[in-house]
Amino acid sequence: MANEAVKYVWEGAIPLQIHLHKSDVASHPAPPPALVLAPRIGYLPLLVPLIKPYFKDSLPPGEDSIWFDYKGFPLKWYIPTGVLFDLLCAEPERPWNLTIHFRGYPSNILIPCEGEDSVKWNFVNSLKEAAYIINGNCKNVMNMSQSDQEDLWTSVMNGDLDAYTRLSPKLKMGTIEDEFSRKTSLSSPQPLQGVPETDVAGQVKTARIPVRLYVRSISKDFENLEDVPEIDTWDDISYLNRPVEFLREEGKCFTLRDAIESLLPEFTGEKAQTSGEERSMDESEEAQESGEIKLVRIQGIEMKLEIPFSWVVNNLVHPEFYLHISVLVKAPQR
Amino acid sequence: MMSQEEEKKAMEAIKDALRALRKRHLLEEGAHAPAISALSKPLISHGSEWKEKTEKLETELQQCYKAQSRLSEQLVIEVAESRSSKAALQEKELLINDLQKELTQTKEQCAQIKEELEDKTKTLDLLIAENQEVRSQLEEMTNRVQKAETENKMLIDRWMLQKMQDAERLNEANDLYEEMLAKLKANGLENLARQQVDGIVRRNEDGTDYFVESTIPSTCSHRIHAHEGGCGSIIFEYNSGTLFTGGQNGAVKMWDTNSGSLIKSLYGSLGNILDLAITHDNKSLIAATSSNNLFVWDVNSGRVRHTLTGHTEKVCAVDVSKFSSRHVVSAAYDRTIKLWDLHKGYCTNTVLFASNCNTICLSIDGLTVFSGHLDGNLRLWDIQTGKILSEVVGHSSAVTSVSISRNGNRILSSGRDNVHNVFDTRTLELCATLRAPGNRLASNWSRSCISPDDDYVAAGSADGTVHVWSLSKGQIVSILKEQTSPILCCSWSGIGKPLASADKNGYVCTWT
Numbered sequence: 050m051a052n053e054a055v056k057y058v059w060e061g062a063i064p065l066q067i068h069l070h071k072s073d074v075a076s077h078p079a080p081p082p083a084l085v086l087a088p089r090i091g092y093l094p095l096l097v098p099l100i101k102p103y104f105k106d107s108l109p110p111g112e113d114s115i116w117f118d119y120k121g122f123p124l125k126w127y128i129p130t131g132v133l134f135d136l137l138c139a140e141p142e143r144p145w146n147l148t149i150h151f152r153g154y155p156s157n158i159l160i161p162c163e164g165e166d167s168v169k170w171n172f173v174n175s176l177k178e179a180a181y182i183i184n185g186n187c188k189n190v191m192n193m194s195q196s197d198q199e200d201l202w203t204s205v206m207n208g209d210l211d212a213y214t215r216l217s218p219k220l221k222m223g224t225i226e227d228e229f230s231r232k233t234s235l236s237s238p239q240p241l242q243g244v245p246e247t248d249v250a251g252q253v254k255t256a257r258i259p260v261r262l263y264v265r266s267i268s269k270d271f272e273n274l275e276d277v278p279e280i281d282t283w284d285d286i287s288y289l290n291r292p293v294e295f296l297r298e299e300g301k302c303f304t305l306r307d308a309i310e311s312l313l314p315e316f317t318g319e320k321a322q323t324s325g326e327e328r329s330m331d332e333s334e335e336a337q338e339s340g341e342i343k344l345v346r347i348q349g350i351e352m353k354l355e356i357p358f359s360w361v362v363n364n365l366v367h368p369e370f371y372l373h374i375s376v377l378v379k380a381p382q383r
Numbered sequence: 384m385m386s387q388e389e390e391k392k393a394m395e396a397i398k399d400a401l402r403a404l405r406k407r408h409l410l411e412e413g414a415h416a417p418a419i420s421a422l423s424k425p426l427i428s429h430g431s432e433w434k435e436k437t438e439k440l441e442t443e444l445q446q447c448y449k450a451q452s453r454l455s456e457q458l459v460i461e462v463a464e465s466r467s468s469k470a471a472l473q474e475k476e477l478l479i480n481d482l483q484k485e486l487t488q489t490k491e492q493c494a495q496i497k498e499e500l501e502d503k504t505k506t507l508d509l510l511i512a513e514n515q516e517v518r519s520q521l522e523e524m525t526n527r528v529q530k531a532e533t534e535n536k537m538l539i540d541r542w543m544l545q546k547m548q549d550a551e552r553l554n555e556a557n558d559l560y561e562e563m564l565a566k567l568k569a570n571g572l573e574n575l576a577r578q579q580v581d582g583i584v585r586r587n588e589d590g591t592d593y594f595v596e597s598t599i600p601s602t603c604s605h606r607i608h609a610h611e612g613g614c615g616s617i618i619f620e621y622n623s624g625t626l627f628t629g630g631q632n633g634a635v636k637m638w639d640t641n642s643g644s645l646i647k648s649l650y651g652s653l654g655n656i657l658d659l660a661i662t663h664d665n666k667s668l669i670a671a672t673s674s675n676n677l678f679v680w681d682v683n684s685g686r687v688r689h690t691l692t693g694h695t696e697k698v699c700a701v702d703v704s705k706f707s708s709r710h711v712v713s714a715a716y717d718r719t720i721k722l723w724d725l726h727k728g729y730c731t732n733t734v735l736f737a738s739n740c741n742t743i744c745l746s747i748d749g750l751t752v753f754s755g756h757l758d759g760n761l762r763l764w765d766i767q768t769g770k771i772l773s774e775v776v777g778h779s780s781a782v783t784s785v786s787i788s789r790n791g792n793r794i795l796s797s798g799r800d801n802v803h804n805v806f807d808t809r810t811l812e813l814c815a816t817l818r819a820p821g822n823r824l825a826s827n828w829s830r831s832c833i834s835p836d837d838d839y840v841a842a843g844s845a846d847g848t849v850h851v852w853s854l855s856k857g858q859i860v861s862i863l864k865e866q867t868s869p870i871l872c873c874s875w876s877g878i879g880k881p882l883a884s885a886d887k888n889g890y891v892c893t894w895t
Contacts, residue, residue: 144415302389
């Protein structure tokens with residue numbers, strides 16, 4: 050009973066235009082860029098089989114060590130493609146122009162990647178982390194049979210939501226009950242009850258949500274997203290792997306705002322009320338001192354912060370049960 | 384629970400988020416996916432499609448190879464099978480050809496047989512028809528035959544009746560005739576008696592031979608070398624001077640004693656001639672031979688009329704009936720005496736006895752047989768019954784010869800005891816005994832004889848001399864010396880002279 054939002058999440062793909070770095074061009078003329086559609090929930094190394102055929106004739110002889118860069122900025126391969134895009138392209142660039150390298154792996158910046166196996170390992174590891182955060186132990190992940198794991202990974206790789214939906218319950222990750230998902234689910238045959246109190250019974254009062262938070266701080270203030278300067282170092286991105294304590298309070302809904310506040314208390318109080326792409330400019334000055342959250346992107350969309358966090362968790366979560374949140378902040382003045 | 388407003392806000396936010404997702408979709412994958420897929424298709428197809436294709440082709444190829452190998456295996460099997468089937472087929476074809484040939488042959492044969500069968504059936508029908516006809520004919524014939532038989536029987540009965548009637552009439556006639564004859568005889572006798580009383584010269588009776596006075600022989604008129612190897616038997620013809628001699632090797636010769644020349648020889652007999660007999664009419668000569676047979680010659684023609692077989696040993700004595708010239712008696716060393724009928728040509732009676740008979744003689748009336756035996760006895764037999772009539776001891780050793788006198792009253796017997804006895808034939812009394820020193824009988828079959836006037840007895844001896852006794856005087860009247868070897872046989876001619884003697888060398892002397 051996947052609802053619309055989850056379908057969109059899983060079907061989401063970013064158009065990439067991959068250019069072969071000129072240092073790797075061994076043929077004349079230089080090959081044209083390859084156009085590929087990269088799944089948002091996928092990873093860059095998984096695209097190599099699609100891309101390589103385009104360039105294989107042009108490659109210089111020798112072993113390949115593949116890595117990507119965006120405008121010279123080497124891309125970390127273990128971050129989902131959608132997240133990278135949301136983080137690095139303030140103004141979404143469609144198609145996103147990336148450069149592929151087959152030689153000269155920057156091992157000082159990037160951890161080594163052995164192709165699909167590394168990505169799969171990373172996935173499973175994240176799964177275990179998430180299980181630990183949610184259940185307090187990663188028994189369920191460990192106890193999953195090898196074939197099931199394989200199938201799970203395959204469903205993720207292929208973007209097969211149905212297969213994933215079949216296999217994921219085995220992980221017993223438990224969902225946050227939210228009435229909103231039910232209400233907005235078009236495929237749900239349940240008639241909308243007036244009072245959903247009965248469904249709430251038996252749910253946990255508090256839950257811990259695994260979240261990966263990517264905070265890109267931009268030194269300069271900017272009016273429009275187009276004006277966001279290009280990133281040139283990973284130091285500008287801080288990565289937080291902190292679970293969110295989901296509090297179910299009577300009469301109160303735990304919103305996205307509450308979640309962000311709990312994650313980034315230093316920017317609390319000076320939150321920008323974002324809806325769509327509007328910003329409040331009035332508080333920008335105040336924000337200059339304490340830093341200002343300019344942008345919160347999850348799965349490529351910006352939402353009203355009043356949105357119930359439970360809905361966000363249930364619909365926008367990645368296959369490894371992590372919620373990746375990209376945040377653009379104006380760096381506090383030092 | 385949340386406030387209504389809060390809830391509304393939340394729902395709004397969610398809807399907003401959904402809208403944003405849709406928008407994003409439209410901007411990102413919605414817009415670019417088709418183009419990219421279109422662009423990448425060729426290349427993707429490069430990668431995965433070709434891969435898939437190659438994989439498919441590879442699997443197909445493998446399958447094809449497998450199939451091929453299977454097929455080739457099958458093919459090998461099939462080829463082998465087909466070869467064997469071909470071979471079998473060829474065989475079958477040959478077989479079929481043969482069978483066809485056989486079939487045609489058989490058909491031909493069948494056709495032939497059918498034809499033949501038809502023919503046979505036709506012939507059969509014909510034959511059946513014929514058979515029926517023949518049968519009907521046969522029935523007819525049988526009927527006729529039956530009729531004929533009955534007629535025949537009838538006729539025979541009638542004829543028999545006639546014959547009987549004839550026989551009766553004949554008997555009557557015979558009786559009449561005999562009566563008449565008897566009457567005549569009686570008359571004749573009366574006349575004769577009358578004449579005798581008158582003392583006239585005697586006359587001959589009917590049926591008697593005329594009397595000749597015998598002379599005492601003294602000189603040898605002829606010395607004939609009759610046979611080589613001994614002359615065993617001599618006999619004179621009745622009332623003539625013709626002498627028959629029988630010797631070795633079946634030789635029988637006829638001599639004229641007046642001239643001493645050979646008249647003829649009789650051929651045809653085998654073996655040595657042991658005894659001779661001549662019929663009263665001088666027509667048949669009978670010889671007893673050592674070849675168990677008797678030979679009967681017709682004297683005039685010189686042909687053998689009969690060969691009398693039946694004895695199993697040598698026939699040593701033979702005599703023929705003077706009365707009938709028909710009955711012959713012979714004695715052989717198989718201890719039998721056989722009676723033969725010359726007209727029939729075979730033996731009519733056989734008599735067995737214990738002791739071998741050396742010599743035999745028939746009585747004048749031809750009804751009694753006198754036989755002299757090895758045991759020295761003289762026996763008399765009835766010729767018709769073959770039964771012994773009487774027996775008398777004649778000699779102390781074997782009897783070698785019996786001869787009957789001309790008148791039939793006396794019988795002379797000679798024995799190996801060198802004694803010659805004369806018996807009366809009716810009473811068998813010994814009338815006279817004659818002996819002489821120097822008169823030794825040569826063999827078991829030395830024959831002596833009586834002169835025709837019944838007075839003289841001549842006997843040969845082993846030293847070659849012939850002794851002549853006179854019965855009336857009872858003493859030797861003459862000793863005839865001429866021959867050097869033992870005398871085997873003597874015979875006195877019926878006309879009184881000569882006396883003939885035969886010896887072991889085959890010489891025959893005639894004495895007058």
